[in-house]
Amino acid sequence: MLAYTIRRILMLIPVLIGMSIVTFAIIHFIPGNPARVILGDQATATAIANLEAQLGLDQPPYIQYFHYVFDLLKGDLGTSLRTNTPIAAEIWPRLAATIELTVFAMIFAIVVGVNAGIISAWKQNSIFDYTAMIIALIGVSMPIFWLGLMQQWIFAQELGWLPAFGRGNPRDPVETTTHLYVIDTIINGRFDQLWTSIKHLVLPGIALGTIPMAIIARMTRSSMLEILRSDYIRTIEAKGSRTLSVIYRHGFKNAVIPVLTVAGLQTGSLLGGAILTETIFSWPGVGRYVYEAIGTRDYPVIQSGILVIAFMFVIINLIVDLLYSYIDPRIKY
Amino acid sequence: MKKPVLEVNHLKTHFFTDRGEIPAVDDVSFHVNEGEVLGIVGESGCGKSVTSLSIMGLVPNPPGKIVGGEILFREQKGDKEAFEDLVKVKPKRLRQIRGNQVAMIFQEPMTSLDPLFTIGFQIIEALKNHMKLTKKEARKKAIELIQLVGIPRAEQIVDEYPHQLSGGMRQRVMIAIAMACDPEVLIADEPTTALDVTIQAQILDLMKKLNKEKGTAILMITHDLGVVAEMCDRVVVMYAGKVVEEGDVRTILKSPKHPYTKGLIQSLPKIHQREKRLYSIPGNVPKPGSIKTGCRFAARCSEVFDKCYEEDPNLLELSEGHSCRCFLYEKEGEVAHV
Numbered sequence: 181m182l183a184y185t186i187r188r189i190l191m192l193i194p195v196l197i198g199m200s201i202v203t204f205a206i207i208h209f210i211p212g213n214p215a216r217v218i219l220g221d222q223a224t225a226t227a228i229a230n231l232e233a234q235l236g237l238d239q240p241p242y243i244q245y246f247h248y249v250f251d252l253l254k255g256d257l258g259t260s261l262r263t264n265t266p267i268a269a270e271i272w273p274r275l276a277a278t279i280e281l282t283v284f285a286m287i288f289a290i291v292v293g294v295n296a297g298i299i300s301a302w303k304q305n306s307i308f309d310y311t312a313m314i315i316a317l318i319g320v321s322m323p324i325f326w327l328g329l330m331q332q333w334i335f336a337q338e339l340g341w342l343p344a345f346g347r348g349n350p351r352d353p354v355e356t357t358t359h360l361y362v363i364d365t366i367i368n369g370r371f372d373q374l375w376t377s378i379k380h381l382v383l384p385g386i387a388l389g390t391i392p393m394a395i396i397a398r399m400t401r402s403s404m405l406e407i408l409r410s411d412y413i414r415t416i417e418a419k420g421s422r423t424l425s426v427i428y429r430h431g432f433k434n435a436v437i438p439v440l441t442v443a444g445l446q447t448g449s450l451l452g453g454a455i456l457t458e459t460i461f462s463w464p465g466v467g468r469y470v471y472e473a474i475g476t477r478d479y480p481v482i483q484s485g486i487l488v489i490a491f492m493f494v495i496i497n498l499i500v501d502l503l504y505s506y507i508d509p510r511i512k513y
Numbered sequence: 514m515k516k517p518v519l520e521v522n523h524l525k526t527h528f529f530t531d532r533g534e535i536p537a538v539d540d541v542s543f544h545v546n547e548g549e550v551l552g553i554v555g556e557s558g559c560g561k562s563v564t565s566l567s568i569m570g571l572v573p574n575p576p577g578k579i580v581g582g583e584i585l586f587r588e589q590k591g592d593k594e595a596f597e598d599l600v601k602v603k604p605k606r607l608r609q610i611r612g613n614q615v616a617m618i619f620q621e622p623m624t625s626l627d628p629l630f631t632i633g634f635q636i637i638e639a640l641k642n643h644m645k646l647t648k649k650e651a652r653k654k655a656i657e658l659i660q661l662v663g664i665p666r667a668e669q670i671v672d673e674y675p676h677q678l679s680g681g682m683r684q685r686v687m688i689a690i691a692m693a694c695d696p697e698v699l700i701a702d703e704p705t706t707a708l709d710v711t712i713q714a715q716i717l718d719l720m721k722k723l724n725k726e727k728g729t730a731i732l733m734i735t736h737d738l739g740v741v742a743e744m745c746d747r748v749v750v751m752y753a754g755k756v757v758e759e760g761d762v763r764t765i766l767k768s769p770k771h772p773y774t775k776g777l778i779q780s781l782p783k784i785h786q787r788e789k790r791l792y793s794i795p796g797n798v799p800k801p802g803s804i805k806t807g808c809r810f811a812a813r814c815s816e817v818f819d820k821c822y823e824e825d826p827n828l829l830e831l832s833e834g835h836s837c838r839c840f841l842y843e844k845e846g847e848v849a850h851v
Contacts, residue, residue, distance in 0.1 A: 411624040419639040420612030509674045
């Protein structure tokens, strides 16, 4: 298992190199002179030359690439053209906000989706099954912005149970070390604020988690239906095992692989593209950050944003792969 | 005289499908005596497997359901004996009995073990469902069971996964799981069908040994008359969801009465005779429920006459312990079970 893990991590190296080449190339795909495109038509020749020097565009491409990779290894993602601050310092709080929201959304999606799927399969063709699958169908087809707005209207405005915007109380900020508010509040012992940040996560988390929840529920159900009909489940029943053990311990463990695949893919895409949810709930995440950078043609930020999102995807895939081989002894690559 | 440990009376298991109600097991009665091996024989689709699953309470529901009859299991409580009806007991009680006093092994060893758990885990699970054991004791017992079923390197095998074992080994593991709690009845649903011939013989020997040494009664479900001759004390022949003949193994194999049993025995290839074509009973087993009146075997029977299409024959007792469902013997036999 350990050897496999190490081998799997080493296999990431070529992926990371490929990723860096692609993101590096982005700036060179801009038609014409990138510096001119970035600065616009009115720019003076000096300004363009300065920017070229700043971006290192006056050097040969392979030198530029090595500089780029070397900077990356130092944790230097470059400087934002718009704010003139280092991107690494700017992007982490955004990324932390996205990670926090994604984790919450996926916990919701997995807990609700998996259990709904398991019970639906176990009680196939029951009222529960039909209801759960209709809800899942609605969940998959519902536009996320509409769901978000409805939630805000009902739970924030009409009922006043939950906050509709932001990550926490801005008038009473907690010292940020990790920028994951749930963890920061615990580190600082601010349990009142912990509760506030969790409350802020609920509505955007559910809005973001609804589609993955529905997909996971349907996937779990179909996977479980197949497993529950298998010979070994009958053997386990013949041993006199309790129903819960049959369904969860043996049934779900065997059914989990496709569910895990889907959950991994969903997590990856939430980490990168939750722009709608982030916009509706004023959530300062990485999706909106990159979106704004696109609007202002802040190429170094776009470049770094893509790199970071791709990196998260790679990490999620690694975790999913390692989980596969942990769950199923037959999987050895 | 041996006493019955399991009695199946007038069992009816039906399947409720889109095409209507299908009587897969239709009024089947037999009993298993303590320590004996009873064979249930018949072609595919005659209701053998459904009968065994009914005893275990494992008929997939829906669509299947036991709609009538009783399955009496003898419980020894001190000196007293009591019969419990497995059709009527609560699910919780049924779980206590299965895997403990009545255990079962299945046809497909390749797919009958959970691929994600070690052999040890799956044996220990059977032990822990019915006994209070510490981790250490359970592991020790699991290793003993693996040795009991004749698998070498028991201490390594206990930590291995099913995919690391061959089909024969897996069937031995299945037997170890079934024998974990020393059951009184072991139901074996075609345990050797999926194995090659040399392994078949080994598995049958093992079961015979467990039957002799532990006194476990075995209900052997098979379509292989060779297995019957090798293993069984008594035989029940089933056709299209009904018992057509029952008797001890000698009587059935030497002087079968029912035309179906005769046909089955005739279909066995004989080693000393050279034949152009092997004998087979013409036609197929009818779909359960497709024959409404008359004997179900009539369409394939070589000795059929008019009455066979009009009335359903009763099971007739021809001699002590030998009965047959056929109009040919109406004069000599008495009605055994109505």
